[in-house]
């Protein structure tokens with residue numbers, strides 16, 4: 446059971462019978478829904494890769510908790526080699542799906558909660574770590590997909606949680622009942638939520654004394670009573686509903702969902718932080734750093750797909766040998782590999798936590814993510830430059846197949862004779878998907894805001910860089926007292 450196939454995963458998630466509000470309708474049977482299907486296909490890929498002889502060494506790993514072979518997407522990192530392999534696995538998924546494959550947030554949440562619960566127990570005499578170990582061994586054994594739910598609606602950004610007009614604008618413990626807690630609030634932008642079995646709820650920022658109700662971390666099944674889903678729209682998303690795959694651009698896709706928790710009961714054994722405000726910041730910081738490392742793999746893989754598509758369209762357009770085109774492709778590779786280098790560097794420079802799992806180097810993980818907030822936009826600009834204006838104006842698949850317009854399209858969109866027009870259109874649609882279509886949500890908007898906007902990384906870089914030490918070293922070197 447510890448290694449599901451893609452089909453077994455799809456069945457297991459269908460068995461949850463989740464429902465969501467999507468574009469004004471309540472929808473069930475989500476696996477068949479045209480907007481959801483591409484995102485489930487991307488998650489299923491992460492399961493099939495664990496059975497593919499070419500990739501199983503990377504995707505399969507022995508669990509430190511249940512001593513079985515598990516999918517690396519549920520692994521607690523035991524070494525810097527594990528951290529590096531995580532980034533390599535994410536890059537492979539990125540180039541294979543050219544979208545967000547949605548399984549990283551839960552993995553990053555688990556590793557952050559594992560070490561934070563250990564530290565919290567040492568300080569407060571709580572027993573969260575053992576609870577979490579038992580829970581996560583169950584997740585690993587059943588090869589589950591877990592949504593990492595951190596981002597609160599946050600209301601007025603200038604106000605603390607307790608000063609908001611509505612206390613639910615930050616998810617909170619609303620009530621205590623026999624054997625557990627009742628939570629109320631919402632989490633926004635939840636990646637792959639409707640493709641997940643479980644939700645790991647975390648606080649969104651460092652809480653202060655007096656904000657204990659908002660310092661909560663717990664696990665909730667996605668089909669729990671009181672949990673409600675509202676599907677997020679992506680640019681060009683309805684292209685996914687169209688019959689001809691040529692207009693869609695990519696048969697894989699991402700998914701983000703607004704998730705409302707309406708008085709949801711969480712039993713004590715699934716609560717991993719409850720009022721210990723001094724550990725809310727530790728959890729946020731560790732999760733964010735793991736997640737910033739993740740972007741050094743997944744967005745690089747999507748970048749690989751964009752570079753490949755750009756080089757191919759240059760060939761199809763007949764300009765591949767032009768010196769400025771070659772330079773632009775090299776610039777794209779340089780930017781993409783710079784992100785990857787940071788992902789690998791923060792992994793290789795990682796270190797063990799007191800709980801035994803490995804944490805990335807916080808400074809380098811934040812440098813990695815700060816680059817991710819910039820470089821994919823430059824990659825997208827270069828791809829748009831090389832691809833040409835057809836990227837924004839190309840006729841539809843229906844017009845290509847129409848007996849009247851089709852011959853004109855084939856005649857006037859012909860370029861390099863080695864490539865049929867339909868293949869040229871396929872490549873242009875993939876680039877369009879990534880730079881201005883539904884895929885741009887995952888490749889660009891998520892690169893900016895996922896795991897926090899650039900200012901969050903700047904703050905961490907400022908904190909981690911040890912500027913005082915550099916000043917002291919220069920003073921020593923120059924003999925300045």
Ligand SMILES: Cc1cc2nc3c(=O)[nH]c(=O)nc-3n(C[C@H](O)[C@H](O)[C@H](O)COP(=O)(O)OP(=O)(O)OC[C@H]3O[C@@H](n4cnc5c(N)ncnc54)[C@H](O)[C@@H]3O)c2cc1C
Pocket residue numbers: 550593594595596598599602603632633634635636637701886887890891894895896897898899900901
């Ligand atoms: C595609 C996508 C997928 C995502 N997936 C997930 C997910 O799976 N799980 C999850 O938990 N989250 C997810 N997120 C959420 C992501 O982490 C947040 O979008 C991000 O942290 C920014 O928060 P925000 O959107 O509320 O923007 P804001 O916090 O409103 O930030 C907008 C701008 O305002 C600035 N700002 C905010 N507050 C202040 C302040 N007090 N003072 C000065 N400036 C301020 C910021 O620096 C930024 O420049 C995802 C986001 C995207 C776009």
